[in-house]
Amino acid sequence: METILIIVFVLGYLAITLEHNLKIDKLIPALAMMAIMWAMMVFGLDDFTSWFDSGKHSLMENFGALGHEDKMHLLEETLLHHLGKTSEILVFLLGAMTIVEIIDYFNGFATIKGYVRTRSKKKILWIFAFLAFILSAIIDNLTATIVLISILQKIVHERNSRLWFAGLIIIAANAGGAWSPIGDVTTTMLWIGDKVTTVNLIKYLLLPSLICMLVPVFIAQYMPAFQGELEGDEEDDAPKSKFGATMLYLGLGAIIFVPIFKTVTHLPPYVGMMLSLAVVATFAEIYSSSKFSLSSIEGSQGDAEHDAHAHHSPVHASLSKIEMPSILFFLGILMAVAALESLGLLFGFADTLKSSMPMLGTELQGTVVSDIVVVLLGIGSAVIDNVPLVAASLGMFSEPTDNPLWHFIAYSAGTGGSMLIIGSAAGVVAMGMEKIDFFWYFKKISWLALIGFLAGAIAFILMRGIL
Numbered sequence: 474m475e476t477i478l479i480i481v482f483v484l485g486y487l488a489i490t491l492e493h494n495l496k497i498d499k500l501i502p503a504l505a506m507m508a509i510m511w512a513m514m515v516f517g518l519d520d521f522t523s524w525f526d527s528g529k530h531s532l533m534e535n536f537g538a539l540g541h542e543d544k545m546h547l548l549e550e551t552l553l554h555h556l557g558k559t560s561e562i563l564v565f566l567l568g569a570m571t572i573v574e575i576i577d578y579f580n581g582f583a584t585i586k587g588y589v590r591t592r593s594k595k596k597i598l599w600i601f602a603f604l605a606f607i608l609s610a611i612i613d614n615l616t617a618t619i620v621l622i623s624i625l626q627k628i629v630h631e632r633n634s635r636l637w638f639a640g641l642i643i644i645a646a647n648a649g650g651a652w653s654p655i656g657d658v659t660t661t662m663l664w665i666g667d668k669v670t671t672v673n674l675i676k677y678l679l680l681p682s683l684i685c686m687l688v689p690v691f692i693a694q695y696m697p698a699f700q701g702e703l704e705g706d707e708e709d710d711a712p713k714s715k716f717g718a719t720m721l722y723l724g725l726g727a728i729i730f731v732p733i734f735k736t737v738t739h740l741p742p743y744v745g746m747m748l749s750l751a752v753v754a755t756f757a758e759i760y761s762s763s764k765f766s767l768s769s770i771e772g773s774q775g776d777a778e779h780d781a782h783a784h785h786s787p788v789h790a791s792l793s794k795i796e797m798p799s800i801l802f803f804l805g806i807l808m809a810v811a812a813l814e815s816l817g818l819l820f821g822f823a824d825t826l827k828s829s830m831p832m833l834g835t836e837l838q839g840t841v842v843s844d845i846v847v848v849l850l851g852i853g854s855a856v857i858d859n860v861p862l863v864a865a866s867l868g869m870f871s872e873p874t875d876n877p878l879w880h881f882i883a884y885s886a887g888t889g890g891s892m893l894i895i896g897s898a899a900g901v902v903a904m905g906m907e908k909i910d911f912f913w914y915f916k917k918i919s920w921l922a923l924i925g926f927l928a929g930a931i932a933f934i935l936m937r938g939i940l
Contacts, residue, residue: 474517475816478510482809500798503805510812511552518544525817532817555811561665561743563800568746569655572724573616574791575757581721586624592702594634595694601625601638602690605645611725614650614657618642618899622906629703637698639903640918641690644891644925646899648686651887652678654732658803658898659863659886665742666867668879671732677880680936685888685929689921716760727753757787803860810864843878848930851885855896859886877937884933891922
């Protein structure tokens with residue numbers, strides 16, 4: 474039965490990676506894979522001889538001796554446990570996405586565009602690279618890419634030139650998201666899973682991530698695509714809002730507040746994110762001069778009034794723009810990986826992988842083997858989605874909180890996806906916004922991303938020895 478589960482996972486994974494060829498949204502195979510795997514676990518429950526206790530992070534003793542009812546009860550508890558952990562991530566992302574959409578509702582990101590005064594391609598490259606690096610650490614790399622490419626479209630009118638800028642924005646956004654607990658889904662997973670803390674994550678990854686961004690941009694500035702100045706006039710037809718700048722700073726400040734809230738209260742991050750969303754939503758409703766209402770419990774007349782209000786409410790407008798397919802995809806893929814973890818398959822995979830490596834001697838062997846595994850994980854995240862890879866690593870390794878291994882995983886999974894256009898959420902959204910061709914990106918940008926990834930990895934390994 475374990476073999477069948479792995480086959481289902483591989484087939485589902487293949488369907489996800491071939492999303493564009495099959496013309497099927499990746500959330501469909503992810504959700505189907507999740508449901509089928511857990512259903513098969515129910516049918517084959519009596520045949521399983523091992524079970525992984527996620528709370529104790531170890532295999533259960535005498536699982537095979539339990540009766541059917543006890544095993545079913547354990548399966549239900551395990552399913553509920555993983556759903557709870559996954560929901561923490563999803564609710565957190567929903568809150569962050571809503572805050573960003575509220576900022577956009579007031580055209581707050583136009584404030585950033587106002588800072589770009591030069592027409593030099595080289596200077597604009599550096600400006601957008603640093604903006605992507607900083608913004609992605611605050612509002613996550615996916616959202617930062619959407620915001621910056623939207624601004625880029627208003628500044629760089631010639632599409633061929635814009636593609637080059639978009640390629641470097643992807644690299645910078647992924648690098649910026651790696652060192653922040655709220656900058657990338659995978660880093661958020663490690664943070665919420667208590668594998669890393671905010672202070673140590675920044676201490677270990679800020680410099681390697683910065684190098685990962687600086688090296689490709691430094692090389693790219695000498696390429697023909699970034700020579701000379703832009704042509705055409707800079708225009709902005711977007712409606713102005715007197716509250717745009719205020720909502721930008723309020724929204725970004727609210728998101729930054731979340732790690733502080735977690736540190737002070739020791740509550741899960743999604744609690745702080747919900748508080749931040751409530752504060753931002755309150756000011757948004759006040760500034761929009763509309764009645765404060767998140768839901769309606771009135772009768773038919775109240776419902777009509779509620780619907781009319783929804784057209785003017787920034788909260789309702791923002792919630793309607795949330796990327797729900799991405800949320801459901803994360804639900805499917807994380808719960809599917811949880812199924813493999815529950816049977817102890819991922820737990821044993823790490824030991825098998827390490828034991829198959831050449832003997833290098835005591836402690837050195839463990840460190841070098843772990844580094845090789847993590848680098849391969851980073852390269853693998855360029856081919857397939859980094860979310861399940863990190864989810865798998867949570868079951869593969871049992872190192873304590875803030876072990877350098879977790880920081881290296883955060884770096885590799887966050888930045889490795891830049892090597893292919895489909896390797897990261899930032900790349901996929903840029904691909905959709907600018908219709909970037911897979912092979913164009915592979916020939917023009919991938920080698921820059923690879924150099925940056927390796928440079929940052931080397932920097933991390935050197936820093937690890939010092940820190």
